[in-house]
Amino acid sequence: MEDQIVINNTKVIIKIGDITEENVDAIVNAANSSLMGGGGVDGAIHSKGGKHILEECKKLRETIYPEGLPTGKAIITTAGNLPSKYVIHTVGPICNGNWNKNLEKQLYNAFYNSLELAKGKNLKSIAIPFISAGAYRCPKEKVATTAKKAVIDFIKSESSLDEIRFVLFSKEDFNIFIKSFKR
Numbered sequence: 253m254e255d256q257i258v259i260n261n262t263k264v265i266i267k268i269g270d271i272t273e274e275n276v277d278a279i280v281n282a283a284n285s286s287l288m289g290g291g292g293v294d295g296a297i298h299s300k301g302g303k304h305i306l307e308e309c310k311k312l313r314e315t316i317y318p319e320g321l322p323t324g325k326a327i328i329t330t331a332g333n334l335p336s337k338y339v340i341h342t343v344g345p346i347c348n349g350n351w352n353k354n355l356e357k358q359l360y361n362a363f364y365n366s367l368e369l370a371k372g373k374n375l376k377s378i379a380i381p382f383i384s385a386g387a388y389r390c391p392k393e394k395v396a397t398t399a400k401k402a403v404i405d406f407i408k409s410e411s412s413l414d415e416i417r418f419v420l421f422s423k424e425d426f427n428i429f430i431k432s433f434k435r
Contacts, residue, residue: 323343324362
């Protein structure tokens with residue numbers, strides 16, 4: 253399943269798929285702050301991408317982020333064996349079913365800072381997962397709305413990306429995103 257809308261000449265594609273198979277300039281990793289891999293999207297990216305991603309993440313932890321990547325920040329590494337050129341790692345908030353303005357701001361920053369980092373590298377296409385909606389248990393409708401706001405804010409101020417893909421795991425997630433973006 254796939255749908256798309258165009259905002260200021262940027263294609264926003266919403267689809268069901270495996271983000272590790274997306275042939276784009278960068279994929280976004282819904283990472284944990286350790287940057288050492290984990291479950292879900294994070295584990296799949298580290299597993300399929302190979303040791304090069306983990307090696308770069310270890311160097312980033314040794315040099316820039318010894319305490320771990322803060323929530324809402326984003327960094328970039330090689331994509332290793334993945335079809336994309338880069339992986340942008342970002343940490344979304346842990347909601348555990350809760351939602352408030354602080355969590356919303358952290359999540360907004362995770363999406364927006366990932367887009368900014370892609371712009372800074374002159375990338376043209378990016379694929380983004382459903383950050384914080386899985387194991388971190390943020391309300392999916394709130395995540396989709398926050399993602400939409402971050403993307404629209406970015407596109408309105410910056411037209412450097414040709415394509416932004418949201419790659420989702422299930423038909424339910426796809427429908428939540430479509431509903432949010434078509435409002």
